[in-house]
Amino acid sequence: MNIKKLLDEIEAKKNARAALVKKSEASQDVNELRSLQGQIKDLSADIEFMQGLVDEERAAEAQRTAENAQAQAPAPAQAAEPDTRTQAVNEHAEHEAQEPEHRSFKPGEGFKAVAEGRQNRTPDQNRTPEQMEQRGKALKEGRSITVATGSIVLPHRDAANINDTFQQVSSLLDAVDYMELQGGESFKQPYAKDSPDGNYTEEGGEIADTDAAFGYAEITKSKITGYSEITDEVEKLPAANYAAFVEDSVTKSTRKKLAKEIMLGDGTAGHLTGIFSTKCDAIPADSDITVSAIDNTTLDEIVFSYGGDESVESQAALILSKEDLKAFASVRSADGKPFYNIVNRGGFGTINSVPFFINSACKAVANSKTASGAYCMAYGDVKNYKLVAFSPLDVQKSTDFKFKEDMISYKSRIYAGGNVVAYKGFVRVKKGTVASTGTGK
Template sequence: MNKQKKFRFALNLQTFSGGTEGQARLNEIETRKAEIRSLLEGDTEIDVDALETELRSLQAEEKEVRSSERRAALAAGIQDGTIEPRQTGNPFTPGDAPDPAKEARRAREERGKALKEQRAVTVGASTVVLPKHYASDIRPTFNEVSTLIDRVTHKPLLGGESFEQPYIKGYGTADYTAEGANYADAEPVFGKAQISKAKITAYAEDSEEIQKLAAADYDSHVMAGVTVATRKKITREILIGDGTTNHLAGIFSAAATAIDAATDLEVSEIDEFTLDEILFSYGGDEDVEDAAVLILNKKDLKAFATLRNSESKKVYDVKANGNSGTIDGVPYIINSACKAVSDATTATGQYSMAYGPLSNYMLTIFSDIDVQRSTDYKFKTGMIAHRSSVFVGGNVVTKNGFLRVKKAAAV
């Protein structure tokens, strides 16, 4: 479209709008809107809710009238040759064909709005309809999956059933030997961590109305939700899985045979000595381990962060970054499967924390996660099924790879 045609169209639109009934109605709306604003800002006793409702109705009607005027002007321009008709894109501006994904989303939103507006309510005795407005996006919730699942050791064994991971339990010690006598026995001692297959599944349904008519894309969130549910379960089982048939062996489980229960630490409360007790209780007799992570409940993290000394100064320097952070430079990860020491409802003997390198826990992947959608199961009722499944296994694969902290009886 050349500049001359654009100018002619602008004149056409202005002329067309100025002498129509629509323009008269727009003037009435502007006048009434000004009256309502004056009443709302004044001191006269009024029904605020009724006026605000009327104002919203006028704004909606104004938008519809202007849209109608614009469409009518476009039609007039095409008819008299001042506007070139287009097959695709915006008729007012040049451009490429629309994005199919955006067009599909816009069409879905329009269908959803049209369906819902059938339930709109008539205001008073007039014919003005107050429409309801619906968002086209869905706001997320708080994170429900601990990053623990992403930071342990992953070992892909696609198609497998079980796995044994050997580890060293300890080395022998040499000794003095007399001439001609036998050499001192100093054989290393080995152990094995058994990891067996466990099937973890998630299932959800939604209706075809949700998929086809809703303004917001609920269906994709339902689809993604089954994957989130699967990860949520696995990251908890890394700690509390009981190791029975079709279950992971969690760090707190007796099935984690690499950990000697005699090394468990008991803590009755979080005080100024707690972190040092954990750090120096972990590892062998010859060194203090580094590159380890403390796994704990958010309530206990709060107890560390809010602990004050006799001078009301913070005892620990806690730096939080979402699901992880540091306590006096010691990395931590929050996992709600831990029972908080600081929680009065936590029973004596329940596990509350674990400390050690996360690589000491192995998560074996026996299959890729499989996420599917199906309309067959409840075809007659128009329900859409979503499911995910994965075969995994897990266990501690290092001798005393984690220090486990239990809640002790109050002193």
């Protein structure tokens, strides 16, 4: 095995991997990033495997060097007085010379002594004079004496871990208002809509009515589940813990669905009521705004459209797709510099100090295929959405359901509900055909 050739290939693959890493850092296309990450992972696996071969070959070479050095070492000097083993050998030799026709040994006597004497000889003592002469010539000429042994078929190695994929659950799920109501069926959250202005009243006239307006958000129980199966061999045989990964996956699937339903739940029986739902009574349709393209005024348009007429609200966040976040990052000022300062922390971050959450349920304003009038973004205090858990998230494993097929089943289950619980708790952004601020608040 040529170590130098392997090292050259390892170096070439490291250079290729470094180039891909640099390219991925500059890329903003999700499909390209996934492709680059896959190539980087493959190169890393190749480098690790080839480095293992180099290490094995170096260890084998070190062992061969040690054996050669031992073979070339001079025979140890004989003691002045022969020990009992040497004496036994001599006695046996004399006995053979006197009685060559009788070559038998008693247990524990001469045969054992002869064997031990041979084991204590150096390799050179066991060679014939002709072999010693040939070895001397080989050493003098500098030829290779031993040949490395290797496998005809390259060994197959399995990693002990499973590399996870990219983040699949929107960070929004862990940011909304959460409440546990174990064993409940429904929950109602009242909210204030308006306090009318007072008015002048003439003497003796009726006092102006200023009844406050209220509403309530109803949250009903919905059942969300996940299910997966694996074979008994997958659980017990591989080095990697596939069973634990599958168990975690069914939990992740439930959370993934909940995160999307916060935006898209249609509010029908057995479903969450999402921010984009027409059944979300807390958000009147006339408070929606439309945006046809993302430019240097888009963020201000959204921020100042949220809230009441007497203040600009703080502690609000923008919920959008990754594609629209990319569009914000692409906006440039007159001098060619990025107009929006985006701080990314994975599934969330800030745009010009305005918090944002990525949610793949949102369509993109920047996508030409998004239909006019489709909901794309929402802006508001994320605590204005309440998620109620009527039961804990329960993950169960069963070896009985498909006992004959030797299959293991995993399922996750939760009873939950959700709705917007504040009047005009979010301003929703629709895809428009022209830039517009909508019909009002």
